[in-house]
Amino acid sequence: MQQKYIIDGKTYDLSHLKTFRQNSTFKLRRGSKTAPVEVTFSCHCWSRSPIEGEEIPNSHFVYDGSQESPRHRIFCTARYELSLELPRIISKMLTERERVHFTKKHNVVFLELLAPIVAGKPPITYYVFIKLRKVTPDGQQKYIKVVIESAYAENVMYDTPSYGKPIAFEELLGDCWEGRFPK
Numbered sequence: 001m002q003q004k005y006i007i008d009g010k011t012y013d014l015s016h017l018k019t020f021r022q023n024s025t026f027k028l029r030r031g032s033k034t035a036p037v038e039v040t041f042s043c044h045c046w047s048r049s050p051i052e053g054e055e056i057p058n059s060h061f062v063y064d065g066s067q068e069s070p071r072h073r074i075f076c077t078a079r080y081e082l083s084l085e086l087p088r089i090i091s092k093m094l095t096e097r098e099r100v101h102f103t104k105k106h107n108v109v110f111l112e113l114l115a116p117i118v119a120g121k122p123p124i125t126y127y128v129f130i131k132l133r134k135v136t137p138d139g140q141q142k143y144i145k146v147v148i149e150s151a152y153a154e155n156v157m158y159d160t161p162s163y164g165k166p167i168a169f170e171e172l173l174g175d176c177w178e179g180r181f182p183k
Contacts, residue, residue, distance in 0.1 A: 005075050007059045012080050016087055017041040021143070024094040026173035033177055036143040038135070039090050044150035046080040047073035079152055082114070082126060086151060089128060093169050100130065100172060101163035106182060107131045107149060108172065109163050114153065125154045127161055132176050144176055 005012045019041075025034045047062040049071075056074050065071040089112055092098065100108040108130050113123040129150040136142050152158055175181035 002062075005059070007075065007077075012046075012075070012077070014046065016084055017045060020087070022091060022094050024144075024170070024173060026170040026177065027168070028174045028178060033174065035177065036141065037094055037146055037173070038143055039146045039148065041083075041086065041148045042150065043073060044129075045083045045086060045148055046076060048076040048079060048152070050074050082153055083151060085112075085114075085126075086128070086148060089126075090146070090148065098169045099166040100169050101166050103129070103161060103163050105129075108167075109161055110169070127152055127154070129161075131182075132173070133182060134176050134179070142177075144173055 003014055005014075019038060021036050021038045023034055024037045025032055043062050043064050047064070050056055050073070054074070056072055060075040062073040062075055063070065064073050089110070093100075093110060098110065100110045103109050110128040110130060112126040112128065114126050116123055127150075128148060131147045131149050133145055134142060135145050154160060172181060
């Protein structure tokens with residue numbers, strides 16, 4: 001991952017989105033478990049898809065996907081500014097009893113209310129899309145890998161995501177640890 005972008009003379013540092021590990025206690029069917037959770041962030045946390053026909057300036061170009069199936073994206077200053085809160089949000093999810101919602105895309109979404117950009121307006125919803133799986137490396141400690149697939153605020157440019165029933169994130173981590181999620 002590129003560590004910074006310089007756009008119109010301003011530097012956008014992405015070091016706040018480096019992979020980190022944090023121990024978390026999660027609920028099992030019987031009891032609880034404390035284990036490491038590794039968190040990684042995709043470029044979708046600070047970039048967006050181009051609008052049909054939109055040219056991507058070289059300074060804003062973000063490479064995503066594989067060589068066989070590239071999905072070029074655009075550095076988005078609005079998503080970048082919101083991404084500064086992601087490490088705090090995820091750490092809070094790993095230590096407090098937060099709820100996530102299942103989506104139709106085999107991931108979950110966490111909804112965080114953020115202060116409005118314009119005074120007097122209602123708070124905005126920040127959608128954080130998460131995929132997780134248990135990792136069992138040979139001869140090493142097992143852990144849960146949490147990938148922040150995307151994060152964006154509600155906006156007329158994006159469809160409001162469809163999501164279902166909530167579940168406590170600590171329960172979902174336990175389901176992942178015990179092999180019930182993902183199915």
